[in-house]
Amino acid sequence: xxxxxxxxxxxxxxxxxxxxxxxxxxxxxxxxxxxxxxxxxxxxxxxxxxxxxxxxxxxxxxxxxxxxxxxxxxxxxx
Amino acid sequence: xxxxxxxxxxxxxxxxxxxxxxxxxxxxxxxxxxxxxxxxxxxxxxxxxxxxxxxxxxxxxxxxxxxxxxxxxxxxxxxxxxxxxxxxxxxxxxxxxxxxxxxxxxxxxxxxxxxxxxxxxxxxxxxxxxxxxxxxxxxxxxxxxxxxxxxxxxxxxxxxxxxxxxxxxxxxxxxxxxxxxxxxxxxxxxxxxxxxxxxxxxxxxxxxxxxxxxxxx
Numbered sequence: 001x002x003x004x005x006x007x008x009x010x011x012x013x014x015x016x017x018x019x020x021x022x023x024x025x026x027x028x029x030x031x032x033x034x035x036x037x038x039x040x041x042x043x044x045x046x047x048x049x050x051x052x053x054x055x056x057x058x059x060x061x062x063x064x065x066x067x068x069x070x071x072x073x074x075x076x077x078x
Numbered sequence: 079x080x081x082x083x084x085x086x087x088x089x090x091x092x093x094x095x096x097x098x099x100x101x102x103x104x105x106x107x108x109x110x111x112x113x114x115x116x117x118x119x120x121x122x123x124x125x126x127x128x129x130x131x132x133x134x135x136x137x138x139x140x141x142x143x144x145x146x147x148x149x150x151x152x153x154x155x156x157x158x159x160x161x162x163x164x165x166x167x168x169x170x171x172x173x174x175x176x177x178x179x180x181x182x183x184x185x186x187x188x189x190x191x192x193x194x195x196x197x198x199x200x201x202x203x204x205x206x207x208x209x210x211x212x213x214x215x216x217x218x219x220x221x222x223x224x225x226x227x228x229x230x231x232x233x234x235x236x237x238x239x240x241x242x243x244x245x246x247x248x249x250x251x252x253x254x255x256x257x258x259x260x261x262x263x264x265x266x267x268x269x270x271x272x273x274x275x276x277x278x279x280x281x282x283x284x285x286x287x288x289x290x291x292x293x294x295x
Contacts, residue, residue, distance in 0.1 A: 013181075013225070014225075014250065017182065064135070064139065064143070067179055069227060070181060
């Protein structure tokens with residue numbers, strides 16, 4: 001079952017990657033005032049159980065894929 | 079003679095320098111492998127710098143799950159001295175053995191130069207030198223900005239867990255913190271490289287203080 005984990009920097013956390021991208025987009029003339037850069041993880045989990053997939057996705061997101069000090073995450077199942 | 083285990087992770091690159099530094103301060107370096115769970119009875123552990131797992135995900139985030147890290151956590155919980163340098167510091171933070179996390183330098187540049195560090199505590203990790211003493215040690219990192227949320231930061235300072243601060247802002251670290259210890263004081267981590275500052279032929283020997291702590295504890 002496909003589980004997608006979105007990881008984003010928490011509000012107020014310095015994000016040099018987003019800043020660099022934002023500056024470049026601004027330099028190209030786009031009216032972009034801020035960019036926040038995160039990560040997407042598409043996981044194929046070996047289960048057909050929706051709840052189990054969500055539980056495992058959430059556990060992996062919290063334990064490995066994100067760090068609670070600087071990032072938040074969202075788990076999308078299916 | 080104190081035996082100091084230096085762990086080689088996949089992507090460590092300062093393990094040889096760290097082993098040499100242990101010898102310079104009078105210890106016996108023992109090479110440990112990330113995939114093993116055997117600490118070979120060492121008296122202290124050093125996690126060296128490098129780019130474990132290519133810095134993928136977050137620096138140190140994957141190496142913290144190496145088989146040997148369970149043994150390191152047990153060793154630390156039992157009071158054994160552990161020093162993490164650069165990537166080793168990142169691994170210890172990700173493993174929750176030290177507070178905070180290392181994030182990309184705010185200036186978006188890799189920084190490679192000597193920096194001045196100011197002692198914030200009279201600690202055996204820095205030779206029990208008086209508070210305010212400065213030491214010079216090189217840094218070389220792109221992801222070296224130590225970050226800690228406001229919450230709990232005062233407590234760390236009050237507990238005396240901030241050992242060294244950058245004399246000037248180097249990478250955007252919270253409160254210019256360069257080196258922290260755990261609450262018990264036996265686990266220490268920093269981004270600067272004391273193992274590169276142990277030989278007068280290339281400059282400062284201030285790094286001997288931190289590496290030396292591993293053989294005098």
